[in-house]
Amino acid sequence: MDLAYTPRQKAFREEVRAWLAANLPREPLASYDTREGFEQHREWESKLFDARLSMVIWPEALGGRGCDLIEWLIFEEEYYGAGAPMRVNQNGQLLLGPTLIEFGTEEQKARFLPRMASSEDMWAQGWSEPNAGSDMAAITSKAILSADGTHYVVNGQKTWSTRASFADWLFGLFRSDPGSSRHHGLSYLAVPLDAPGVTIRPIQALNGKQAFAEIFFDDVKVPVENRIGDEGQGWHVAMATAGFERGLLLRSPARFQYTARKLVELYKANRELADRDPSIRDAVIEAWTGTEAYALSAYHTVGRLAKGARIGAEASTNKIYWSELDLKMHETAMRILGPFAELTGDAPEAVEAARWLDGFLFAQAGPIYAGTNEIQRNIIAERMLGLPK
């Protein structure tokens, strides 16, 4: 055990810090759940890409830095520590990206990855369907290969697709063997959202914005070159992605440590009122201990990975941990703000432009998306503890 950063790691931290200080937007960007904010975030992402900071863990040939996971953690610490914008293309970059790197052809990697890193292409995900939520293997949307084998014909419906109203592409699972069931006979496809036959209907989320959408496919032609992995192997390919999703990359500790720091500041600024409820102080302390524990766990996991260990079912403990911690921190902020907590960003007396309210609303989704916490608990019990199905 050696908890000192190397000179190289320190220099990287300094570089990221200096770049952010010089380039961070002066004004906060509009919400990326609006068209205007989405495009502002796209512009910010392209700036990050030009500095080769958009996907630091990707190889240099793909526009990254070839960073290891410790350097990635350092990047995240600097990024969120500086209060930089949320990452608008994470679903593509962190869920599809690693899948393409593992399963994609060279042609697909060259076609998709650089434009994904620069956010010229924004990606939405197409997993859930009206009758396939927690039970994802119940997918019924079909992709039938044409007689000449050049393209699939896609029909069906996807839903809960984050920011699909504004995105350029969709990746997801479709049933390519109509006689198959459950995990068999599925193929993993990349579908351009401007293709004829695609209809996108925005769904208004809790915050009143078009945070997600449902997508209808009506005889949509998708070239066979857009299939990722082998025909019928979609479940296997998608599970690799789900593993990444539940694991470390999607929710780095720095994001939550930043929230904890802001919460401590909020508490200190309102201490006299807040201390009338002694449980608030406890919750503020737990924000620090909880986020530190999450960061420490990330460093411990990354260190074990570097020594050849694999992340198994314990990744499911991550999902439960950060989503419940994030919710608790935002609940605490709402309690500290008291009668001002309900004010939206339009209210002249809103505190910090209603960032806590926005975060509180979004935190409600944490225990639900990316596999509900109930599903995660089943996974922990069955795969980590070995309990019977």
Add this chain to the structure above:
Amino acid sequence: MDFTFTDDQLTFREAVSRFLMTEAAPERLREIWDTDTGRSPELRKNIAEQGLTALSVPEDCGGLGMDDVAWALMTQELGYYALPDSLADAAYVAAGLITALPAGTASREEWLSRIAEGSIRIAVGHPVNPLVADANPANLLLLADGDAVHAVPREQVEVEANPSIDLSRRLARVRWTPAAATLIADGESGRALWAQTLNRGVLSAAGQLLGLAQRMLDLSVDYVAQRKQFGKSIGSFQAVKHHLADVATKIEFAKPVLYRAAYALAHGEAGVDARVSHAKLACGEAAWLAARHGIQVHGAMGYTWEVDLQMFMKRAWALDASWGDRGFHKARVADAILVEGAALGPGHTFEE
């Protein structure tokens, strides 16, 4: 930056685990619970023969010079088996204090050599603990008189037993009169010794609590897999699974906190107090949740004397408030994070 253990450290932990699996099996635990002293000379002899009493004694006094980081693995094993012996008090906590005395302090080398060979029991009476564990069978007691540290032979103190629900914890009120002859440090150096000893005692308890949590989880997993109701294992029911998944999650996120605190102590970091207190809180909460959910999934069997779970629950309930209760440790964490200019948030997990 490498926040992992070496293969040697992990291999050593395995070896200790295999040793304790037979030496401190639940049947042995029950036998020792039933004795008057709560201690087994035979067990102590076997522990010493394995070299476990010598772990943190410096090499020049016949020990292995093991540091706090490696002890964070050891104490988990001591907890996992609920070892009915005060090994960690003498071989880790007291050895740490005595090692930190200036070389040449009377009896320092002799005590260390005797700790290493396992021929001395030392009880530590830190002021944070109103009662002293293992005062009665001790040969020597390290006691506080304000900042002063005294090393007092057993025959010079009066001991009044205060039985604990954990029958292998033997607590006592110790009455004694400070004398010049027993003084080994005072003033600034005494204060520093007690501060460091406090953190070492806390980490020892924290590691044991984490080991206990894991043991209670393992016992519970075994039980719910074999116990059948409605024609199937109760471990197949979601309500039961979720109880145990929550325990596994608590344990998972307490481990690295313990390791970070051990490193801070071994390297004398400025923020060590908050790190150590955080570890105690995280490990204590994991152990208490493991006990609560453990007894719940054991059903009525969990409420009996007969099922082994009780021995581990009782140790967990007891250790949680030893070396500082939760109020004490929350206050230390609060002091660190609520102070003006505290280094918090991203990028401060390893650097101030």
